[in-house]
Amino acid sequence: MSRQFTKEEMDETAIHEAAHAVLFWHFDMGIEYTEIYVSKREDGRRGATSPKKKGPGSFCHDELKETVPCMEGIMVHLAGIAAHRVLRSKVPQTKSGSDWEKATTDAQALCYRPDDDEATLCRDWLLKRTENLIRGWDKLPKAIEALAKALLAKKPVDGVQRIEGSEATRIIEGVCYYSQDD
Ligand SMILES: [Zn+2]
Secondary structure: OOOEOOHHHHHHHHHHHHHHHHHHHHOOOOEEEEEEEOEOOOOOOOEEEEEOOOOOOHHHHOOOOOHHHHHHHHHHHHHHHHHHHHHOOOOOOOOOOHHHHHHHHHHHHHOOOOOOHHHHHHHHHHHHHHHHHHHHOOHHHHHHHHHHHHHHHOOOEOOEEEEEHHHHHHHHHHHHOOOOOO
């Protein structure tokens, strides 16, 4: 059993996973669940968030290469990294980790070859675009913070603090649709 995460590490993971969930919601992909772990998994994961609909990355690899859904999928991959930059002014594990790899692979699948310049520009543009999406509507950072707070407040069951999609959606919509501007 690996060591338990510190409070700061848990906060970082909660923001990261909540950002994935809020972008799934924003792009109408639905949320299956979002969860964070109290200690590192064998595969290195600290949390997980899943959409209800078809995996967003699959659009980049289909024969049709549906550009907009593929781009939205890449933005969902990059949501955790973007949220840290916007909400915590931090650049966590930006150039490593499975999100970055998935974003890179999907951008390569979308773009023309033979070189990777276009894919690199595409991925980096979509990271900036994700940051601006989160920054551009003040409800989105609030929704990410609210969902992260709810994740952190969950009692761990077998080391997992989990929120099902319906509850996550309620929390996000509570902030985005029903809260007063202050
Ligand atoms: Zn992630």
